[in-house]
Amino acid sequence: MTATDGPTFHLIIDEVVLRRPVGGDRIMRAQLRRMVELAELPSITLQVFPIDAVTPPSPGGAFSVLRFKDDLDVGVVAVPNHLSSVYFDEPCDVEAYVEMFGRLAQHALDPDDSVKLVARLGNA
Structure with a gap:
């Protein structure tokens, strides 16, 4: 099975959400790093809607x-x-x-x- 055989995801996340430390700084940093790992998959497109947009x-x-x-x-x-x-x-x-x-x-x-x-x- 190739990346195009399965589902694809295009996510847009508000920057404000990324800056709100839910669960504390350590947990939030781990979640953000995991997002980066997942965004490297060919089936995932991640965009951030910037605060100043x-x-x-x-x-x-x-x-x-x-x-x-x-x-x-x-x-x-x-x-x-x-x-x-x-x-x-x-x-x-x-x-x-x-x-x-x-x-x-x-x-x-x-x-x-x-x-x-x-x-x-x-x-x-």
Whole structure:
């Protein structure tokens, strides 16, 4: 099985989250270093949305777009809340989130700079 046979992940993480020491400094640094290791896998693209970026319109929180390679389905969007998640599968809803993700990716650091930032924070 090659990297393209399995799932691929493209993540955009707000820099603010990376700077909040959840669990203490030692645990946070270990988590950041692990993120760097995982970002080196060919199936993972990591981008950091920088603190000083001009914020494009967003849904106001986290969301996941799940798309499938067979192109038979437009995909599903999951928006978590404090109890569970809300799921959207209507094509117009999914495409709106895909477009929003694209705008966020354009304003985020490129993957190489993102990994460098995470590595620097993990070694601080």
